Amino acid sequence: MTPQAAIALKPMTLPSALPSGRHPLRLLVPYLFALVVVAITVASAFLLPWLFPHASRSLLFLTGVLVVAARSSLGPSLLASFLSFLAFNFFFTEPVHTFKVADDGDVTTLAFFLLVSAISGNLASRMRQEMAERRASLERISQLYAFSRRLASAAGADEVLDALTDQLARLPGAPPGAIRIFLTATSEGPPGGSPPRETRRRGDDLALAPAEIQAAWERHGPEPVQRGPWLFLPLATDRGALGLVALADIQDPEQRESARSLCYQAAVALDRTRLVTDLAGARLAAETEQLRAALLSSVSHDLRTPLAAIIGSATSLLEYGAAFSPEDRRDLLTTVANEAQHLDRHIQNLLDMTRLGQGTLQLKRDWVDLRDLIAGALARLKEVLAGLEVEVRISPEVPLLWVHGTLIEQALVNLLDNAAKFSPAGGRIAIQAERDGQEVVIDLHDQGPGIPKEERERIFDMFYSVSRGDRANRTGSGLGLAICRGMIAAHGGQIQALPGEAGWGTRMRLRLPLVNAEITPQPEGTP
């Protein structure tokens, strides 16, 4: 028999032995019921005399006794049979209205009454007891079932431990006075190694010396160990020990068995979640490694290209500056300044990506005018956008945005920078913003070569853009779009690359939800 089944079949306290918590008057209810049934029997024997000839009257009383016996226990049914006999004797046997017994047959009736009530009362209470047991075991099974389900769906060790603690605290009978769970740091916890750390604590603050834990951990076997008030149970699977559970004040061997089986189930679940974590960790490490390699090559390329121009121009000026015409000197110096700014933008991108990657990006939302953001982005890209035509149309229905302004501005800078890179000389970049229900939609349209359909989604993928490196991008690492998506996503928005109008260029569509739009201030701006 499995341990779970053992708990399930453990008998519950009987309903007849009422728990002390119940009101004492409740004890009298079955006896009152017996009285009522007998009274009804007497009344019906009187009221319907033509239906009940003398002989069948005793059957009527017998039926009453049976009803009482079936619905209660032995005591009330004996009371019912005794009362039925007295009533029968008093009202219906000669001499009427006395308790004298003239006929021996009536004595037999009494004996029958008592016998029937004893047998059926006993039978009924056994039946009810069994039913109560069934109900209790059903309850326990469904609790266990819920426990296993909780374990099966647990995504991490914390959830498993929560489920185990809850279940241990509800052990049938007297719950443990205190629960402590100790867990090793890794899945390969060798018994006898450093003791596991306490990760859960519930119940009384009973003292538990570290030496005790150490001792229990060292002589760790599959069997529970009792040390003082504490019962130590292993959290172990076939693959090894994961930890230890300590329960205070567990005396009942049944409880001990149930606790042990719960711990085993939890250990299996724990083992599974650890395996999943290990696996995810391994995958993440591999991806991080790949990303790092791609980034390194991208960074070394993208930082060195502008640096090469800067160093080249500066050394040319140093060496031969005197021989250059003033226009050439100025030209080279402009190169130095522009390339340095390019480098600065690239470093900003790397910083932003690190912040996004580490999840340390904190939104500092405030009310911001979209026009200010676009104006800021255009101002920052003055050199890049020189020679291009930029057209901005913002619908007056676009309200103030509740966003982290510099991040959205950075996203716009990256989009514009990208659009400018791919625009033909003298090309046009159009920016349009409109309100669409509870969103603001910002479109950025360029006249570049466009993006092939299959790449439209992947260009926002950091890994894709980085590993693609400079093949597709004329300049820049391609981090820009990934960062852009990260910043927009941090605001709950979306960004998509769509084909441009009439098959020309690209339309970058940015959707930002209008948070707090309902409290967008009144146009007067004066409270």
Next chain:
Amino acid sequence: MTTPAETLLIVEDEAQIRKFVRISLEAQGYQVLEARLGEEGLATCLASPPHLVILDLGLPDLDGMDFIRRLRAWSTLPILVLSVRASETEKIQALDAGANDYVTKPFGIGELMARIRVLLRKEERRATPSAQFSFPGLRVDLARREVEVDGAPVSLSRKEFALLSLLVASQGQVLTHERILREVWGAGHQEDTHYLRVLVGNLRQKLGDDPMRPRFILTVQGVGYRLAV
């Protein structure tokens, strides 16, 4: 244009930055004092007070904010802060601590010069106060509450005028949102940036200022506003 022999102190630990700033400032006719450390800089301010301090926030010996607070304890010398990008909070903290303006590193010399000129001009004005301000295209008379754009009078609401006079009086020095909200709406409204955004929108409209290419009111994203000068 510049008053010769105005003395500027640059407190910065990077020798390269000190060098190019010094060369450029001296070429503009300023006298330049240099300090590598914060304590040195404070000592120089005491011994021979300059007209303006250029302060790098990342000093090896002293937190930039401490420098500002300690100097502000006894001096109203204009302070121009050099700060790295990406931290609006740091800039706002420096401004709240008493710095007058900031330039984000890396910066072009033109930007630095513009900020220095604004602060020195403002310092000069403090000596000879006047209620009239003239900028290209904009004339404001604070006493008479008159505003003219390109020679045409413009009528402003009370709050619009309050905002404009604040910007005008600061002469191109940056004003934080918090400060504008406090001065125009009063204490307790420091969080109500949306009032400010709407008010600036209205004011720009009345001044005929294109928000995409502002002539008069510049937005400093995440920090505040300044007047274009």
